[in-house]
Amino acid sequence: MRSGNKTAFKEMGSNEASPLEIGKWTGMMANKQKFIGDEIQDRRKAKGDGKKDDDEDKKTKTTDPKPDTKPKDDPKPKDDPKPKDEPKQEKINRAEYAFGDVGDSKGSESAESFHKHGFISEDDKGRPTIKKYKDAWDDGRFTISEDKKTRTDVYGNTYANTDEGYQAFEDASEEWWSGEADKTDNEKLRKTNQSYGRKYD
Numbered sequence: 001m002r003s004g005n006k007t008a009f010k011e012m013g014s015n016e017a018s019p020l021e022i023g024k025w026t027g028m029m030a031n032k033q034k035f036i037g038d039e040i041q042d043r044r045k046a047k048g049d050g051k052k053d054d055d056e057d058k059k060t061k062t063t064d065p066k067p068d069t070k071p072k073d074d075p076k077p078k079d080d081p082k083p084k085d086e087p088k089q090e091k092i093n094r095a096e097y098a099f100g101d102v103g104d105s106k107g108s109e110s111a112e113s114f115h116k117h118g119f120i121s122e123d124d125k126g127r128p129t130i131k132k133y134k135d136a137w138d139d140g141r142f143t144i145s146e147d148k149k150t151r152t153d154v155y156g157n158t159y160a161n162t163d164e165g166y167q168a169f170e171d172a173s174e175e176w177w178s179g180e181a182d183k184t185d186n187e188k189l190r191k192t193n194q195s196y197g198r199k200y201d
Contacts, residue, residue, distance in 0.1 A: 091186045092197035094177065095120070099128035102198055103186075110180070117141065117154050127200045132192070133170045 092103040098120045100111020114120040114130070119141070123129050131139060142151035144161060151165060152158045157172065159165035181189035188194040 090195075090197035091188045093188050093194035094192065095128040095130045096197055097180065097184075097186075097189060098130050101128075105180075105184075125200050127196060133166075133173065137166050137169060 092105070096102060097105040098111060098114040100106055100108055100114070105111045119130060119136070121129050130136075142153055142159075144151050149161055150158050151161050151169075153169075157169075159169045177189050181187060188197075
């Protein structure tokens with residue numbers, strides 16, 4: 001019976017192994033796989049169970065700086081200190097303009113002329129003063145003709161030695177002052193008896 005079964009088994013597939021041989025092969029493969037598994041495990045332990053390499057990779061990834069694609073703002077310029085405002089100079093009056101030591105007429109030819117001809121003086125407080133037209137008409141600054149019909153000033157202007165001549169002298173003077181007011185943008189020069197533009201001790 002055994003020989004018959006053996007023959008029948010071979011006839012089913014002469015190339016096929018017997019169950020005994022298959023079991024033997026399976027055991028060998030299992031042992032081989034176990035050996036390979038132990039080898040891999042030992043290598044991992046030698047490297048720190050593979051965690052060290054993973055940690056190094058993570059560390060490299062986290063420590064690499066990301067490129068800064070945002071445009072950098074220019075540093076804010078330091079604010080320059082604001083210059084201190086100088087005290088505002090008040091507009092000067094006619095006397096100060098004639099004196100020529102402050103404001104629009106400082107060092108001007110007209111101021112030099114006022115001083116040269118004695119048309120300017122100072123009061124007891126040191127403030128510059130000029131005479132009123134009526135006083136100036138009779139203070140000797142005009143040269144009167146021999147026939148006493150005309151008066152001529154130091155600038156060569158001649159007026160009739162009459163009330164009409166006096167008015168012409170006043171009108172001509174006011175016209176001159178108006179021109180100086182236009183040149184200096186100083187409305188104070190258009191009128192007499194205006195306040196001083198500076199303080200006097």
